[in-house]
Amino acid sequence: MKLIKWQITDEEYRKLSDVAIKKGFGTITDYLEHSHFGKEPQIDYSEPLKEFQENVKSKNSQARFRVRDCFSDSEWAILTPLQRRTLGRIIIHKVRSGEITGIKELEKDTANAQWYRKD
Template sequence: MSIDLQTAINTVNNLNSGEKFCVRDLFLGYEWNRVPRGKRMNLGTLFLHEVETNLNTVVRKLKKNSANQQVYEKI
């Protein structure tokens, strides 16, 4: 599995309605941890933009968590 926007979008389809998640939850822990911080932050920004423009009927943006990560909910 690669760490990219399309993989994140595809993984959302596997979530149940009402499930809350952060972008990092869409990937295996060891894969996410191997990606440089800058690329992870960029992916988070791209995913937020995708939610706001294309996925807003499937995913809802919630507040950030205590680790300052954006939390989403699958509708």
């Protein structure tokens, strides 16, 4: 196995990260491996995203919640901490870009969890 070292600017990294997340990949590595070699990502985030959006619909108007609050304890426990953070990054990107509507980004708490409000 070969290791490739690739030096890019902060701006290039941000753009590449944005593209990866927009296309539904959790990491730049997953995105590059899939787009260039057809390798499947470690996790398909489409189902957790669908679950998140369905659970948001069932929340009361003006309800405050975290991503974690949209999953049962057993569903949340299946995801690794890295997968949870990645799902959170995908969701906030989709909220900011307008791909997920009906919720508003609020503050982060002391545990660095992002809070949202249903509009």
